[in-house]
Amino acid sequence: MKLSETGILTKADLVEMGRYPSEERMKKGPVAVAECVQDIPCNPCETACPFKAIHIGENISNLPKIDVNKCNGCTTCVSACSGLAIFVLDKSYSDSYGKVTFPYEYNHSFKVDDIVKAANRGGKHVCEGKILKITNTQKADRTTVITLEVPIEYVDEVRSIYRDKQHQSSKEEIMSEKLADDVLVCRCEEITAGEIREAIRQGATDITGVKLRTRAGMGLCQGRTCEALVNQIIRQELGNSPADIGFSTPRTPQRPVTFGTLGGDLDE
Amino acid sequence: MKQCEMLVIGGGPAGLSAAIEAAEAGVKVVIVDANEKAGGQLFKQIHKFFGSSMHRAGIRGMNIGQELLERCEKLGVDIWLNSLVIGMYKDNVVAIDVKKNLTEHKLEKIQAKKIVIATGASENAVRFPGWTLPGVMGAGAAQTMANFHRVLPGKKVLMIGSGNVGLIVSYQLMQAGAEIVGIVEAQPKINGYAVHASKLTREGIPIYTGYTIVEASGDERVNKAVIAKVNPDWSTEPGTEITLDVDTITIGAGLKPLIGMSYMGNCHLMNDRFLGGWAPCHNYSMETTTKDVYVAGDASGVEEANTAIEEGKVCGIAIAQALGYLEEDKAEQMKKEAWGRLAGLREGAHGAERTAAKERQLLEYKKVMEG
Structure with missing residues (x-):
């Protein structure tokens, strides 16, 4: 080794x-x-x-x-x-x-x-x-x-x-039969891997295509967490390059902001 | 609308260093930072940094952060805290959601002659069944909790990823009193520096190279993790599963530059996996393809704090020069020195790929500007 x-x-x-x-x-x-x-x-x-x-x-x-x-x-x-x-x-x-x-x-x-x-x-x-x-x-x-x-x-x-500790690791024959399709990918909007694959089957080939079909990336974090995961799934399904898959268009507001704050700017 | 000479978005190592260099030459600088305290990730970097004496090697990141803040204060840099930049528009106008107190916010707009995008990067996630359970978090998040807020995220931690972040955060969680159940690395070899790995192995922490996480489970929060050997096609090898008792899983799967501002500023972006994905290309002054908009640190491609500091300095010098506060000869000399220090930091096997990627960015800038 x-x-x-x-x-x-x-x-x-x-x-x-x-x-x-x-x-x-x-x-x-x-x-x-x-x-x-x-x-x-x-x-x-x-x-x-x-x-x-x-x-x-x-x-x-x-x-x-x-x-x-x-x-x-x-x-x-x-x-x-x-x-x-x-x-x-x-x-x-x-x-x-x-x-x-x-x-x-x-x-x-x-x-x-x-x-x-x-x-x-x-x-x-x-x-x-x-x-x-x-x-x-x-x-x-x-x-x-x-x-x-x-x-x-x-x-x-x-x-x-030497550091004393009780590692409790055991070899076990367990298999996770849970379908990967059940796994949440966009946690803000609760979109699963299956829904994203479905969007790809419907014709989505990039981040924006998946986003428009599923809302993945449209929640509170604006895709900061899930975008790279959606990117991976598209690459696995279609073999596209990251440059083709792109990213979701950053727009205002970049971070969550209340309407009150936005509307408060009345002096200009 | 407020006006300023130089606006820095993000008060981490890159932004603070840009501000210091420019302010030293006489530029009036405003930094906007989303947090209660500026310093970016420096205050959670409780380890001693690499580098040479030119880059404050051997000093703990948190002490470097303190030093940069003190210098900003001395130079009269105006730091806006709790201030979230929500958008960037034409004519160098930036909109900021300023949190006045717990309930009151105010929207401010600033127009700046020069803007530095120093927004840093965000953590990559890894998805697996159970990754949304409480107790599963980014390695950077765990590091913020333990080192900045002094809250231990858990007692029995499994780290996913053996890059320097995964290794350093594991070490620091152990210093904070957690047990590191193991470090899982899907690649056949450890990604980070061997010295960081050796610090953990001599405390008996197992590093599972060639393993990946199969599943996390638990009712209220994660209490078990299953890892297994990975085949070359990324499937897992049946029969190699190991079940580990954990209460926390931390994910150190790399970072990607935050590109929101660069995109809104119309900066030309390029995708390079050695820099964490999409990032704006720039010239030797760290100016993007949008005139007057500069970029530094992880926002220009993910590296580390020392390179962020040097890139920030280049921005600060270049801006002071462009605004007429520094003579050309002197500014060019200072920039050259900073690029020399950057080259030093990008030496070695781990730096070769970044050096090449940074050169591609400079080339791309040339191509775009020459049309």
């Missing part, structure tokens, strides 16, 4: 792209890793680094390059990253434990020394972790930064604190 399907990066992906610090470097002391692999036009990490260890360059869509020799793992970039994609890893802490620092923007009541369930990039509970540090600097503008102590073999995995 790829990142684009799952939203979950792996260490292997990052190593392959040459974007993960070496074991040797992590053993020397804390170092930042930018788990940012798409060219997003964004560079606050470069601006934030007090040691000029992050390079993006003039083209702000370049991926951040972290100079692991200049980086001392200060964690400034962790809260500066708008994508919350920078972490600081440290395997120098002890032989059996390491540290992971990550951004955390949720309400919480965690305290230093709390033992918490640590979660991996997929949100799975993988090990226990001890909170070593919680910072909330003014510069970080409400992005809390948490440092967890975890068994050293989990430093490459842990990226957040």
Whole structure:
């Protein structure tokens, strides 16, 4: 499964792209890793680094390059990253434990020394972790930064604190036999998909044609909600292009207005 | 009838930025905004923005909104709140339904030398059996409720759509205390940025790529959603249905520009799916094919707040130049810089399609004007 399907990066992906610090470097002391692999036009990490260890360059869509020799793992970039994609890893802490620092923007009541369930990039509970540090600097503008102590073999995995919840999903053989024709499309005028298809059968080929036959789009919202849906149905039925289907003619009043307000303009 | 030099329809990031640039040069600006507070969608953007330091990267959208409002106030920009533009007519006349209080409205007309259409966009809906049940709403609506009005729309939310709006709103609903039951994406891959998706996956939120919503059900409000795998022909694969307990379904299926004003202003519109559908074409000054009528932000094609701000600036500069408040050389230089920043924001894989679409708009403008 790829990142684009799952939203979950792996260490292997990052190593392959040459974007993960070496074991040797992590053993020397804390170092930042930018788990940012798409060219997003964004560079606050470069601006934030007090040691000029992050390079993006003039083209702000370049991926951040972290100079692991200049980086001392200060964690400034962790809260500066708008994508919350920078972490600081440290395997120098002890032989059996390491540290992971990550951004955390949720309400919480965690305290230093709390033992918490640590979660991996997929949100799975993988090990226990001890909170070593919680910072909330003014510069970080409400992005809390948490440092967890975890068994050293989990430093490459842990990226957040596990979230308890009860997902109640069950595979069921249910089939919705409701005909799609029953489904409301224009909710203001209560016009169903079936009525719209009927209008198309009668010869409507565009938004206006459907509107004149069914009133779809003539209610309070003036088609802001249903127009694109009517467009889809016409395309499905007739294969017309969006340019041929057009749109309903915008006219005054663009939003509902009372006759009283309209009539009140007597001075001109 | 009131008169003004520059009238901005819509006080979001594009409209406010247009007003600020023009007012800084000395133009007298009126902004009309339908809401109780200007700022458009910025005040519900509680996340830090992308971009570079040139575009206030790393700053939360709501703080950018506050900054723009403060600058407007300092510059003496006249902002009409609770004011709905209901129509636009010849000779740059605009009719506005001004809400004076809960029961009293007054119709005002303004004639402006220059008009900026910065009306933004509206959300696309997705239809499925049960989509009209209470609890099914646009992702943007849920975001307004949670972040602006501080009301959580529901506790167990299913998000339809994995674009940046779907991903960001899911994250924010979770920050507000809701459980995200899942994110459904009919395409085989996640539409938005991976970093936004990763923020959710490391909290254990499942992203169902290649799935669609089959049905929502419930008596008084939605309480169940059925999703299933989609086949290449958009039918659903029998036997792959998953039933989820939900109390809210939010739809993040993209946005389309609001074109009412552009149409009434006789601006030439073109359809481009990479910009959300119909939108007016324009030139390098963001002027539409109708003289004196400019467009900026999502109303000129759906993008994001940073590009809206830069397009607004281009409008403001161009209008100040046209009204004689800015010297040509200086104005051209400023516009060039703004277009440079726009090019920066449209870089990268996600921006290539928008860049091309924006170029088509500029070309279309040329074609129309050259007849």
